[in-house]
Amino acid sequence: MTHPGTTLVSLPRGRRPRNRRRGAFGRAIREPGAIIGLAVILAFLLLSIFAPLLTPYSSREVSCGVFEAPSAAHWFGCDDGGVDVLSLVLEGGRISMFVGFAAAAISILIGATVGILSGYFGGWVDTVLMRITDYFLVIPQIVLMIVVAAVWGPSLDHVIVVIGALMWTSTARIVRSQVKSLRERTYVRRVEAIGAGHLRIVLRHILPQLGPLLAASAVLAVTVAIFNETALAFLGLSDPNAITWGTIMERAFNRAAVSTGAWWAIVPAGVAVALLIVGCYLLGRAIEDALNPRLRVSHLGLRTWALRQSAADDFARASEPVERTRTTGATPDPGTEDQR
Amino acid sequence: MTPTTPTHPARAVLELRDLRIWFRTDDGAENETVKGLSLSLAPGERLGLVGESGCGKTTTILAALGLLPANATVSGHVLYDGVDIIAGGDRTVRPHRWTDIAMVFQGAMSAFNPVHTVGWQITEALQVHRRFVGSEEARVQELLSLVGLPEGTEHRFPHELSGGMKQRAVIAMALACEPKVLLADEPTTALDVVVQDQILRLLVELSERLGLALILVTHDLGVVAQSCTRAAVMRGGEILEEGTVEQLYRSPAHPYTRTLFESTPDIAQVGARPRPEPAPALLAVDGLSVEYPGRGATRRAVSDVSFQVAEGELVALVGQSGCGKTTTLQAVMGMLPGASGSVLVDGAPALGIRRAERRRLRERVQMIFQDPYESLDVRFTVADTLEEPLLVFKVCRDRAERRDRALAALESVGLTPAEQYIDRYPHQLSGGQRQRVAIAAGLVLHPALLLADEPVSMLDVSVRTGVLQLLADLKERERMGILMITHDLSTAAEYADRIIVMRDGRIVESGTPDEVVHRPGDPYTQLLIDSIPSPDPARTT
Numbered sequence: 001m002t003h004p005g006t007t008l009v010s011l012p013r014g015r016r017p018r019n020r021r022r023g024a025f026g027r028a029i030r031e032p033g034a035i036i037g038l039a040v041i042l043a044f045l046l047l048s049i050f051a052p053l054l055t056p057y058s059s060r061e062v063s064c065g066v067f068e069a070p071s072a073a074h075w076f077g078c079d080d081g082g083v084d085v086l087s088l089v090l091e092g093g094r095i096s097m098f099v100g101f102a103a104a105a106i107s108i109l110i111g112a113t114v115g116i117l118s119g120y121f122g123g124w125v126d127t128v129l130m131r132i133t134d135y136f137l138v139i140p141q142i143v144l145m146i147v148v149a150a151v152w153g154p155s156l157d158h159v160i161v162v163i164g165a166l167m168w169t170s171t172a173r174i175v176r177s178q179v180k181s182l183r184e185r186t187y188v189r190r191v192e193a194i195g196a197g198h199l200r201i202v203l204r205h206i207l208p209q210l211g212p213l214l215a216a217s218a219v220l221a222v223t224v225a226i227f228n229e230t231a232l233a234f235l236g237l238s239d240p241n242a243i244t245w246g247t248i249m250e251r252a253f254n255r256a257a258v259s260t261g262a263w264w265a266i267v268p269a270g271v272a273v274a275l276l277i278v279g280c281y282l283l284g285r286a287i288e289d290a291l292n293p294r295l296r297v298s299h300l301g302l303r304t305w306a307l308r309q310s311a312a313d314d315f316a317r318a319s320e321p322v323e324r325t326r327t328t329g330a331t332p333d334p335g336t337e338d339q340r
Numbered sequence: 341m342t343p344t345t346p347t348h349p350a351r352a353v354l355e356l357r358d359l360r361i362w363f364r365t366d367d368g369a370e371n372e373t374v375k376g377l378s379l380s381l382a383p384g385e386r387l388g389l390v391g392e393s394g395c396g397k398t399t400t401i402l403a404a405l406g407l408l409p410a411n412a413t414v415s416g417h418v419l420y421d422g423v424d425i426i427a428g429g430d431r432t433v434r435p436h437r438w439t440d441i442a443m444v445f446q447g448a449m450s451a452f453n454p455v456h457t458v459g460w461q462i463t464e465a466l467q468v469h470r471r472f473v474g475s476e477e478a479r480v481q482e483l484l485s486l487v488g489l490p491e492g493t494e495h496r497f498p499h500e501l502s503g504g505m506k507q508r509a510v511i512a513m514a515l516a517c518e519p520k521v522l523l524a525d526e527p528t529t530a531l532d533v534v535v536q537d538q539i540l541r542l543l544v545e546l547s548e549r550l551g552l553a554l555i556l557v558t559h560d561l562g563v564v565a566q567s568c569t570r571a572a573v574m575r576g577g578e579i580l581e582e583g584t585v586e587q588l589y590r591s592p593a594h595p596y597t598r599t600l601f602e603s604t605p606d607i608a609q610v611g612a613r614p615r616p617e618p619a620p621a622l623l624a625v626d627g628l629s630v631e632y633p634g635r636g637a638t639r640r641a642v643s644d645v646s647f648q649v650a651e652g653e654l655v656a657l658v659g660q661s662g663c664g665k666t667t668t669l670q671a672v673m674g675m676l677p678g679a680s681g682s683v684l685v686d687g688a689p690a691l692g693i694r695r696a697e698r699r700r701l702r703e704r705v706q707m708i709f710q711d712p713y714e715s716l717d718v719r720f721t722v723a724d725t726l727e728e729p730l731l732v733f734k735v736c737r738d739r740a741e742r743r744d745r746a747l748a749a750l751e752s753v754g755l756t757p758a759e760q761y762i763d764r765y766p767h768q769l770s771g772g773q774r775q776r777v778a779i780a781a782g783l784v785l786h787p788a789l790l791l792a793d794e795p796v797s798m799l800d801v802s803v804r805t806g807v808l809q810l811l812a813d814l815k816e817r818e819r820m821g822i823l824m825i826t827h828d829l830s831t832a833a834e835y836a837d838r839i840i841v842m843r844d845g846r847i848v849e850s851g852t853p854d855e856v857v858h859r860p861g862d863p864y865t866q867l868l869i870d871s872i873p874s875p876d877p878a879r880t881t
Contacts, residue, residue: 191728195729305410
């Protein structure tokens, strides 16, 4: 049997059969980790989208005193310039998340392309692309990002491109190995024997199978991208005029929020970054686990099969096979009885 | 609770009484896989457990050894020498495992750890059970000579042994602790027919010499007829019929048993058929040689092979694994640009051609693959699969025309009414239906030549007949040329117009089934024929 675990729900809704086995997404989304992760991501997305409606004050206007402590009017207090921190964090989330998702998209695009080309064609294409991948893999990323951001000048676009262009290596490698195994599947060879071209095989038969894998990669890439963006911004290498979680923390840090004891100027932005990263990580992990059913092999565990005592080989049960209540035998073995 | 009194006059060495097994699925539902099965095995008796895939035969013998996975629930009794060994669960089975009841597993080829010698691994089994302490080495040598392996095999690594030798070593390992009962799960399924014959003889001889009771689980009635005294036919977790092999063959009581015997090809019944009138050759292979660069020397996979397939002819290419039959097929598909010689399909060359020419070739030649479970994309409906070749070659004007052709193809492979099948997904089809869909996908382009790579070897016996009959019909009705490769000479003999026997990359014999089976010219063909287990127990080889 092929594993429907590697399928992507790619058909129009009306044509999907109802009794089709659940794909990786279907199974992943039933894990508690995935539900929490998805809820966190969705919450952040909604907060960012509706940030202009939700912010109590403008993120550019002075609405209270310098480093004013949290109060009913200003839930998260104020920063050094007398700006409401809650408004800043909500506003900053928009850009931080945009940077994170855009950079992740770039990295998935490059990673998937490189991985598919190299896994599908093999040979010298594979060798060349994989050596390039190795090259990118050994570059110390943060250092290169600092250099590029310093040379090109601080700007959000540069941050997105730099993060995206450096993060695709792991995606490329995972995709490559998956494509290599898909390529040897009989149905791909059958389509090849029919006379289909490479483009059709890749787009119609291989790419859809990569769906969940790419989704897991993308979600995990978002965490790295947001983290990297925050780190770059904190180091002062992002656009100083943009409000992101990183610049909020950088500014507060530079204006001695720590030494003044104004923790509220730094912590909310940091907690937001941490929450979003944990959310993405939980969801990505759940999809990855669902993709690899071997992680849940039951017959290799220490548990064994269970015994159901047939009540003295009764004939009564044969007449009512529906009711299969377990009657405990005279000498129940705790080792096997608790398996049910 | 534990019956200790024997129920049979000759006390059974192993008895299964009202065995029921349930498997819990991921959604918590329970499937009853074995439904109240009872069997008894006398000392030294050989019993065949026959059934098609999924009938619960392997589950049954795994339960007898207490080797079921954690999601299984068992009820009933497994009596060894009158004592219920599963009454206390895993704890009470363990002392009997391997010392009283041993097993030869299905995938015996991979039963050995590749980094240790065969002798080391058999010694390990002895040490675990603290048997023959101090004389393990002598015991290993004794065991290996018992199964007919040459001296010194104990110092060899698994990869140095052939498949047949490995299977012998696995049997030696199973016999290590002098069990009284041996459970063999499809012990010869992965082996070539000649080796299969040797292993079956070995099992029979061991059972007679050591008084070993044997349960042989298999899907092949020929294997049972030739090596067992009694057989039980299983379907859907129940035993339908039980009796001596003679009884089952001569007068099967259950219609299912009759169907099974009828679908098992019997090579002795191949008769002379009228020769088809000569037709123009569709495929002409002349002096085909294929070499693979190996370490050091190049290996010749196919050397100087010449044959023809005419319109409306079914030619079977028969040989054991590694004889070069698949390589020949790939060369005909134009997939091996490095092959030398000439391959003409409908007058057009298939070797050394460019991409565009190969595309045109694909329109005329279609291929059927061995594994129907793998050869369909799980996300594609039958309609998607069938319309794909039409889209690739842009032969239809619109969607309606494509659907019509897909429906027609389904009808021609016997999936009627076609409307009922066209929107299904592969998992909603049985193995035989999947193979029919795969064949239909090859037919939508109306090819002239069909290449079939072991089209039925993954299918159950009762389904095979239908698929093979379909191929025979297609060749008659559509005047298609079919080249089928198979390892099974008896299947080939029943359906092919001509048989080509290959060995080590060469053709050793070719002719009509009647000629090849009854008047083989080559000793190798004779050996192949003699090794095929006949479903008639009276006709021992």
